[in-house]
Amino acid sequence: MQHRSRVRRDPLQPNLRQVHLIHAELFDEARAAGHELSPGDLGENVTTGGLDLLALPVGTLLDLGGPVVRLTGLRNPCAQINTFRPGLLKVVLARPDGTPVGEPAPSTADPRIATASPLVRKAGVMSVVERGGEVVPGAAITVTLPEEPHVPLQPV
Structure with a gap:
């Protein structure tokens, strides 16, 4: 499914969000x-274990x-996730130091560091299908x- 807000911005862009x-x-x-x-509560199609998807x-x-x-990018969690479970956004979105978004950042010598640091998005990754088939629970990945050079995943 393609994200509606992205289609509104550019209806011709490729769908990079086929499998979550x-x-x-x-x-x-x-x-x-x-x-x-x-599994399935956050709309994911596949749940993995023991694999650092985000890296x-x-x-x-x-x-x-x-x-x-x-893999095409990171799922970008939004405030709607709190409608499902109040406060869940703090689990899936954090600062690099582990401090959840919405909580005061730890004090540093330079207060701009805490606000300028990138967010860690932990709500999974998005991908496109290269070869179809049936996903078998428990199958090795x-x-x-x-x-190289490897490009880190960014929100899509």
Whole structure:
């Protein structure tokens, strides 16, 4: 599904958001923060475990045991996630030091550092289908990195 706001801006842009993947470890983190989540609750199509999805570069191929997807970017969580579970945005969006967005940043010698630092988006990654097929629960995932230089995932 293509994001409606992006289609309004440019209806001819490619759909980089076909398959949403989330790492199961996010559910553990949410649970520790008091939010009970289960696979599928955040709209993901595939839940992975033991794979640092957020650290993979753009163009990484994931063979899901038949189907293959190519990573295109990070899912950008928005305030609507708090409608589902109040306060959940603080779990899926944080500062690099781990401080949740919406909470005061730790004091530093230069207060501009806390406000200028990039956000860490933990709501999963988006991908496009390279080869279709049936995703089998529990199947091993084979990771194929693209040629270097690797480009970090950005919100799509």
